[in-house]
Amino acid sequence: MPHTPLTADNSAVVLIDHEVGFSNLIGSHTIEENLNGTLALAKAAKLFDLPLIVTAGPEDFPAGPLYPELAQVLGDTPVIHRPPIFDAFENDQFAAAIEAAGRKKLIMAGIQTDVCLALTGLTALDRGYEVYIVVDASAATTKETHDTAVMRLVQAGAIPVNWLAVGSEILRGWVDQPLAPAFGELIEHLPSWRHDHVASNAIAKYATK
Structure with missing residues (x-):
């Protein structure tokens, strides 16, 4: 299938179950890694004015609230609290929000990769959406379960990406x-780049031209 780039006009970001309780169960990434990837993706969505659909379990669910840092970034973005069902499309409010966004490309991330993200992503593919799985804003109990879930989604037609690839494709340079x-300020969520002052200074120089 021909490649059509992600743009600010054809894409939406979907965040699934980035909750404090679930974060304590992940082993494929550290909590810091998952938090950094999730925050960067949410900030990029805000920066590029992409529709941002966020869902989590019931407010009194044991998984707990969203990452506080994520809630701060989201601001007045509504959170769709659905019953404890794995495929978010089985919630009418979520399905309606996706349809209302009017975007063909869904940039998706969530916890756990192998459960709620996988099942929601598979349904999105079945409904004709192009699905991009943001691997560094998603996580599962082990690296094996995370990687296997990503492979399952890829075999079904999804495209694996990281948050920097998403933002760079939309920004273009x-x-x-x-x-x-x-966008250059989001480098704070890449620890390996954040401490490379030569690279960050060069980016700032070119970004202001």
Whole structure:
């Protein structure tokens, strides 16, 4: 199938169950890694003005609230609290929000990769959406279960990406892009880049041209 780039006009971001209680169960990534990837993806969605559909379990569910840092980034973005069902499309409010977004490409991330993210992603594919799985904003109990779930989704037609790849594809480059300086600030969520002052200074230089 021909590649059609992600753009601010054809894409939406979907975040599933990034909750404090679930984060204590993950082993495929550290909590810090998952938090950084999730925050960067949410910030990129805000920066590029992408529709952002966020869902979690019931507010009194043992999995607990969203990451507090994520809730802060989301601001007034509504959170769809669905019953404890794994495929979010089985919730009418979620399905309606996806349809209302009017975007063909769904950039999806969640906890756990092998359960709620996988089942929701598979249904999205069945409904004709192009699904992008953000692997560093998703997590599961073990690396094996995370990787296997990603492989399952890829075999069904999903495209694996990380948050930086998503943002870079939409931004297109550092030069002559008004949003480049703000996107460059998301580097704080890449620890290996954050401490490379030479790289970050160079990015800032080109982003302001």
